Amino acid sequence: MTQYVIRRLLLMIPVAFLVTIIAFGLLRLAPGDPVLVYAGEERDPVSLQELRVLYGLDKPLPVQYIVWLQHAVRGDLGRSLRTRQPVSEAIIERLPATLELGLAAIALSTSIALIVGTIAAVKRNSFVDLLTSSITLAAVSLPNFFLGLILILVLGLALRMFPPGGYVPFLEDPGDNLRRLVLPAITLATASMAVNLRQVRSSLLDVFSHEYIRTARAKGLRESTVIARHAMKNALIPIVTLIGLQIGSVIEGAIITETIFFWPGVGRLLVDSITGLDYPVVQAVVLVSALSFMLSTLAVDMLYAWLDPRISYGRSRT
Secondary structure, eight states: OHHHHHHHHHHHHHHHHHHHHHHHHHHHHSSSOHHHHHHTTOOOHHHHHHHHHHHTTTSOHHHHHHHHHHHHHTTOOOBOTTTOOBHHHHHHHHHHHHHHHHHHHHHHHHHHHHHHHHHHHHTTTSHHHHHHHHHHHHHHHSOHHHHHHHHIIIIIIISOSSOSSOOOOTTTOHHHHHHHHHHHHHHHHHHHHHHHHHHHHHHHHHHHTSHHHHHHHHTTOOHHHIIIIIIHHHHHHHHHHHHHHHHHTHHHHTHHHHHHTTOOSHHHHHHHHHHTTOHHHHHHHHHHHHHHHHHHHHHHHHHHHHHOTTOOOSOOOO
């Protein structure tokens, strides 16, 4: 297992390198000049050139990339072109809000998927199963930006059950923080909940057809015991894969949701930076997102061995 983890960590290096090249290149292909964006009304050529020199945008693109990569390897992600704030500091400031929203959405989608998916599998082809299938189809088909607006209009403005947007730190006011978390968490969790629910149902139905499940039932065990002790653990392997991918994509998954609900997380920071051509921030957020995704998939692979002892990442012995 240790050798497998080391190999995976080493493989992350060329992948991260490729991500930096793609992010850097695509940003430079985007129309617009960041110097003109931040110069405001200033159009004096001398002043604009001074800004380009200050931001390092006067150098050839390969030189700009090498300089940025050298600093990134040392942990220096540069400074924001808009605020001159260190990029790492800006991400760290906004990361707790994104993690709170993302983890709350994952916890909500996973808990509902496990409960409702198990009921749908046990009551296969019943009214409950058909209703569940219809709801999941609607949840997958509904764009999260549209769902978010509907929740704001209905639950936020019409019924005034929850605040329509904004953010309050948990330590400052726990109650208000949780009330403001409900609508964006539901918005972000809906699509993943539908996917997870269908996976739970299909995985359990597949496990129910195995011989050891019939043997457990023949021994007179209660259905809840058969599901909890025998079926669920084996059915969790594909579900863990989905959840691991969702955890790794917390940042990019929250981009639209954070923008709609004025949630001051990394996703909203990315949107503001893209519209403002803030190259260092966008490159750093993309790199951090890619690394989080790779680390989450590694954690999922390690969890496989615990869920199923037959899975081994060691070298086979001849």
